[in-house]
Structure formats: C-alpha cells, structure tokens
Amino acid sequence: MIVLRHPARAVRIADALRAAALSVFALPLTETELPGDVDAVLKGLTALARGEYRWLVVTSGNTVQALDAIGRAHTAGLAAAAGGTRVAAVGSATARLLEDAGVAVDLVPGDATSAGLLRAIGRGHERILLPQADLAPDDLRAGLTGLGWRVERIEAYRTVPYPAHPSRRVPGVVQDGVPPPLLVPVDVVGLATAGVQPAVVFTAPSTVQQFRERLAAGPLAFHPVAIGPTTAAALRGQGWEPGATATGPTPSAIRAAVLEAFGTEPVTLPSGRPVSGSTAPPAGPAPEPPPEPTSAPTSAPTSAPTSAPTSAPTSAPTSAPPIGDQP
Template sequence: MAPDGPGRPVIVLRHPARAVRLKTALEGAGFTPFALPLTDTELPGDTAAVHCELAALARGAYSWLVVTSGNTVQALELIARDGGTTLADVVRAGRAQVVAVGSATAELLGGVGVDVVLVPDDESATGILAVFPRGTGDVLLPQSDLAPEDLRAGLARLGWSVRRVEAYRTVASPADPERRVPGVEETGARPPLLDVPAALELLSGTARPIVVFTAPSAVRHFRARLTGGPADVGPGTFAAVAIGRTTAAALRAEGWGPAATAADPTPEGIAAAVRDAAARTITTDYRPNGDRS
C-alpha cells in the first residue's frame, strides 16, 4: 500500500546510524525518512552495583540472565571489560542461562560470545513472560533506569527471586562522551539527520509527517523539546506510530493516540505500521525540494 502523499516524510526518533535498515524499508514503501535522535544512553554514574552483580553472575549465583535490549548488551560488555573480563567469560563461568527479548538482541549477544537459550516470538516483556519457565532460584535483570516494573514483577510471580540492577541511563541527546554507551551502528546509507529546529519546520508545514516513537522516553522528550512553543506542534501536525505496546500506552497518556502500532520492532514491522498510519491519515503531497504545486 502506498502512502497517501508521494514521499510523505517519516521522522524516526533514533540516531541515523541505528536507522539504516529502517530507512531502506521506508523508502521501499515510498516514504521519505529522516532521523531525529532525542535520547541517548550513558553508563550509570556509579557502576559499582553492576560490577557486583557481574561478579555474582560469574560465581554461579544466578540461574538466568534476562537481557531486554541491545543497549543492555553494550553496557554490560563495557562494564565487564572495565573489570578486566568480558560478558561472555562471566556468563560461561557462572553457567547461567540467557534469555534475549528478541532476535536482534540475541544476535548482539552472540556477537560478543554469549549463547542464548530462549528468545520469545513476541519481542516484549509480555513475550518473555509467556515463554519463561516457572521455577525457583535467582534471576539477574539488568535494565535501563526508566524500565517499567512489569517484567520484574512477572518473573517474581513465576516463582523466581529477581535482582534488578540499573545497567544504563536514558538521557537527552547527546550523552556525555565519557559515559556514552555506543549504539549498534548499521552499515549503509543513513537517513538525513534533523535537529530540533529543522524538525519543527517540517512539523509546521502542510505535509503532516508520520513520527515513529521508539520508546516511552522518546515520547517524553518529544513532548518536552518539540511541543508548546511558537510552532504549536501538536497531534494535529503529525501522525504517531508506536514501536510497541508500551510506547503506544505512553502516547495515549499524552493524548496522542497512535495511528498505528508495530506488531514487531523490526524494520519491516515498523514500515508496515507506517503504511497503516498513512492509510488512516490525510496529508498533502510532499516533495523534498519544497515544490507542492
């Protein structure tokens, strides 16, 4: 299904280096993608707690390591290396089983030498809980400072003793270079980078862009940095697409009911949601040179 305006702009709230595959999928569907990174990731101000839990993991204190994002993999590897080891060596020493939230996270874990035994089809906390076994013992759950409590609580209901530790923090972009957790960069042509003024100009035009919200934190930063100003950016100036159910809930809490929610967070799943959003919303034609005649 083609968008309702030729080359309708799509603003992805992600760094361009992490949106290469999504750019390809969106362009293949007839859209014009842009990247607007509003958030970044940093190591915690004090990594002592993570060092402590990695040491416990290496001693065999945990039966499971639950990994919910690529950022978690990157952060744990950085902290492990700071302690003179690697995440793979820690996991092998302690013989914990590892679950990854989805295929991309599992691939990243494999890339640093960590074997994954469980990956849910539904790439979400709900998906993990649907396939995670009941049992007793200890589970290590490293997450963002902003991660909701639903996964920890769900694992506890399955009988496990869960130790949640802050592996990284979500901050406004750009992060402190000395504490930044590097994202996973994709090879290929990147989408054009927007800054906030350029995004405001695009959002204030007649094209009514589609905005892809990649996390609840992206919703909050979009509200803080792009709304309420002279440009009067609001839900009538864009169509929202959520990368998943949690992000969709954050959008609804702001009064921005998403036009579509991706069934899965892959480039293909997001592009399909963008197509659905385009079919449900009206816009004028968009041409990158500004000619709308």
C-alpha cells in the same frame, strides 16, 4: 517521515521505508549513558561469573552494550561472565547482539514482550539477574517474582536527552548502509509551518516525553507510529492515539505500521514554549515548502522533503543501539 533515532541507528528502518518510496529523516532525542552505580553492575557480573544465577534475562540491545562495555573496562566482557548461566533475550535483535558478544542464548520468546518472556520462562525458585534501563517499567521484575523467581534487578544504563556526555556515553552498534539525513527540532517545526504532516516513528517510551518537551512550540500535526506496545502506551499517556503500532521491532513491521498510520487522522501538538535548544524565533515568515518526492505512495503526504534541511548536521555518532521497544 521521521524516525526518532540517530541516523546511524536508523539505517535498517530507513532502508525499509525508502523501499516504499518514502522520504526518511532521523531526529535523535535520547542517548544511552553508563549507570549511576557502576559498582552494582560489576557486583552482578561477578556473581554471574560465579554461577550464582539460574538465568540472565536481557531485554534490550542497549543492555548488552552496557554490560559488555562495563565488564571489559574492569575485568572481562559479558561472554566471560555469562558462560555457565542460561540466557534469555527479549527480541531477535537483542539475541543477535548477545551472540555477537560471544554469549549463547537459550531462550528467545516468539512474543518479544515482557508478557511473552513470562509465559516462556515459566515458574521457578532460583535467582535471576535482570539488568535494565533506569526508565524500564517494573512489570517484568514483578512478573518473575510472581512466578516464584528471586529476581535481582540492576540498573545497566541510563537513558538521557540527546546528546549524552562523551565520557559517559555507552558504545553501541553502528548499522551498515546509508543513514537518513539528520534533523534537529527546529527543522521539524519549520517543516510543519510549511504544511508537512509527517509520520513519526517513536522508538521508545523515552522518545515520547522528549518529543513533547522539545517540540512544544507547535502547532505540529503528525502521524504517531509506535515501535511496540510499551511505546504505544506511552503515547496514549500523552493523549496521543498511535496511528499504528508495529507488530514487532523489525524494519518490515515498522514500514507496515507507517503506511497504515498515513491513513489515519494526524495528532496535533498545541503551541507552547519555544523549541528546546533552538535559537530561532518562535514566529516568523513561513519557509518555502520543500520539494515533493517523485515516487511517494498515495497514502503518504506528498509534501515530505527529499533532502535534509541545511541546518541539520550530517555527522554520525560513534555508537548506536539496535532496534527495540526500549526505555
């Protein structure tokens, strides 16, 4: 099975899946860059430090990393700016990163979605700072405004095709442990040619679009797994019904969704243009099928490879965001 994240960012997911005797690979398709207007972020952090907001609402770990990096590069980190403001976090992973950055978290809704936060935060009339990705949907801002809050949304970071430019890449968190082997798009097409029908964990809506754009050569049959409802909606927007949607962005929930998805019919990606970034010809002799894992569960395809293709590099990046249903 394939996780659409860099190996260093997929260690916890891979550990959970390997515990179910699955062969796990990582395919990074997106990365995080600094926002287009860093000054707007600095202005928001300055106002935050002055106590001008009732709430700071943080919806992803990428946001934590971006705000803290921008703040430290110019004045002080996120903890110094958020000291006197109530902080709400969407998801336990986001809350942990905030606490690791020295920020006390006041609200973590049990339902780690925009709807869950709206129910938890209730009505109000004061100012809220809402830093989000450039690709984040507008539902949370609109929902908070509908509850009476005065919301200032700023672009905290940009999601770009992998790899990001080194000078603009946002530093992140590298997960401890053994990372899964790294694939590139042409490897996935090669596996499909050999008859492998992998489960693919889509970790954000942006990975859905990148997957289609980079793997349009097909034909590719796969079992799509969504990390959350926002990503599931993006899959359906492409005409791909998720085989399963994780009940939460946790390794155990993702493992359960993957095993469920293997019991469904795969989605087929039609043939199209050559694989993006690949110098391999679009057609040619089919590779030999990779070896079968010795302990794969009966619900999983038995043709999943046990080692990374030789064309895939194995080096890890210097940064990595946490698990989340992020843009």
